[in-house]
Amino acid sequence: MMETLFAExxxxxxxxxxxxxxxxxxxxxxxxxxxPIAEIFYDRILTHAGARKALEGGESVVGxxxxxxxxxxxxxxxxxxxxxxxxxxxxxxxxxxRIKLPQHYMFGAMNVLRQQLELRVDDHYDAHPDDLRAARLxxxxxxxxxxxxxxxxxxxxLLAQQSRTExxxxxxxxxxxxxxxxxxxxxxxxxxxxxxxxxMGADERYDKHVTRVGEQLDIANKIITDLLDMIRDKQLVRxxxxxxxxxxxxxxxxxxxxxxELEVRGLENFPEIQGDSGQLQQVFVNLLENAIQATAPxxxxxxxxxxxxxxxxxxITDTGHGVDVDTRQRLFEPLVTTKAKGVGLGLALVxxxxxxxxxxxxxxxxxxNGARFIVRLGTAG
Numbered sequence: 586m587m588e589t590l591f592a593e594x595x596x597x598x599x600x601x602x603x604x605x606x607x608x609x610x611x612x613x614x615x616x617x618x619x620x621p622i623a624e625i626f627y628d629r630i631l632t633h634a635g636a637r638k639a640l641e642g643g644e645s646v647v648g649x650x651x652x653x654x655x656x657x658x659x660x661x662x663x664x665x666x667x668x669x670x671x672x673x674x675x676x677x678x679x680x681x682x683r684i685k686l687p688q689h690y691m692f693g694a695m696n697v698l699r700q701q702l703e704l705r706v707d708d709h710y711d712a713h714p715d716d717l718r719a720a721r722l723x724x725x726x727x728x729x730x731x732x733x734x735x736x737x738x739x740x741x742x743l744l745a746q747q748s749r750t751e752x753x754x755x756x757x758x759x760x761x762x763x764x765x766x767x768x769x770x771x772x773x774x775x776x777x778x779x780x781x782x783x784x785m786g787a788d789e790r791y792d793k794h795v796t797r798v799g800e801q802l803d804i805a806n807k808i809i810t811d812l813l814d815m816i817r818d819k820q821l822v823r824x825x826x827x828x829x830x831x832x833x834x835x836x837x838x839x840x841x842x843x844x845x846e847l848e849v850r851g852l853e854n855f856p857e858i859q860g861d862s863g864q865l866q867q868v869f870v871n872l873l874e875n876a877i878q879a880t881a882p883x884x885x886x887x888x889x890x891x892x893x894x895x896x897x898x899x900x901i902t903d904t905g906h907g908v909d910v911d912t913r914q915r916l917f918e919p920l921v922t923t924k925a926k927g928v929g930l931g932l933a934l935v936x937x938x939x940x941x942x943x944x945x946x947x948x949x950x951x952x953x954n955g956a957r958f959i960v961r962l963g964t965a966g
Contacts, residue, residue, distance in 0.1 A: 608727060609664070611702075611723070615705050616659065626651075691735055699724070702724055771802060821942070831866055860962070868938050874931070884955075886901070889902065897961070897963075907956050908956055917933055918933060
């Protein structure tokens with residue numbers, strides 16, 4: 586059986602049963618100090634401007650993060666140190682990548698925790714040098730494993746970004762050429778169609794087909810526009826915006842079947858943001874259209890707002906079938922789609938627009954079923 590990455594890391598640092606026992610003994614000694622350690626940890630962050638800026642939401646979210654840190658320390662010293670532990674730590678590492686936490690702050694933060702835990706080890710085992718040595722060795726190994734896991738997630742992200750950049754470069758060259766070349770024949774078809782409409786008379790049989798051709802022309806032109814928008818840096822026209830009005834305008838542009846119930850809540854008292862109204866409307870039009878198509882012919886689509894410190898979140902949720910695990914990893918890449926007739930540009934364009942606004946968009950499963958796309962943006966201040 587092939588050795589897993591976590592098993593290899595444990596073997597490399599020599600982490601074994603004796604270390605596990607030493608950490609579990611240490612847990613009983615140090616656990617009463619988890620809360621004070623968390624206080625010291627975040628006090629240190631809040632006094633450092635750069636580290637404080639890396640926190641999403643700043644000081645207002647520290648209370649919640651302290652609880653999370655206590656749970657992290659509890660797991661650190663109690664285990665079990667198995668593949669589930671590795672997966673959990675990878676998710677934490679990916680969260681650091683997502684919020685763009687610089688690696689040097691991550692190392693500094695781990696050093697603060699190491700110092701605080703070692704101080705308590707030294708105090709407790711002062712008269713027992715053998716136990717002191719075992720506890721210090723075990724603590725050093727598990728923190729080194731934590732750092733290795735987090736660096737692994739940073740490396741994963743770097744490789745994924747490089748791959749995306751290469752694909753987008755090739756994609757951009759192809760789109761730039763084809764997009765402009767296709768505009769010409771489509772323009773000729775559109776002009777000819779206009780002339781035909783004026784000469785047909787009132788024959789419903791011909792009118793039906795001409796209308797159908799016109800609709801397909803609009804679809805083709807929209808695909809080309811979306812493709813070209815993906816590769817060019819369309820200038821943002823920034824202004825102070827009401828998020829509620831942006832979402833309302835997007836809803837007005839979206840059609841939905843009678844069986845789809847649309848809910849909007851939590852947006853009414855949002856602070857203003859700085860952004861491009863037209864482009865942000867396009868974000869929510871794309872997300873709402875996807876949600877409606879995934880939910881049809883019957884179900885609930887919702888736009889739900891919430892605040893996290895100085896940030897705001899707008900979640901577009903549906904009660905459809907959700908997105909399979911394999912597709913989630915590439916969901917925001919061009920030409921990736923879950924629709925039978927989809928081209929795979931909508932979510933890629935959503936991500937590009939949100940990124941250019943300094944925000945973040947992510948997917949997570951909706952409960953109990955469906956999809957949940959969350960757009961996070963900063964307020965105007």
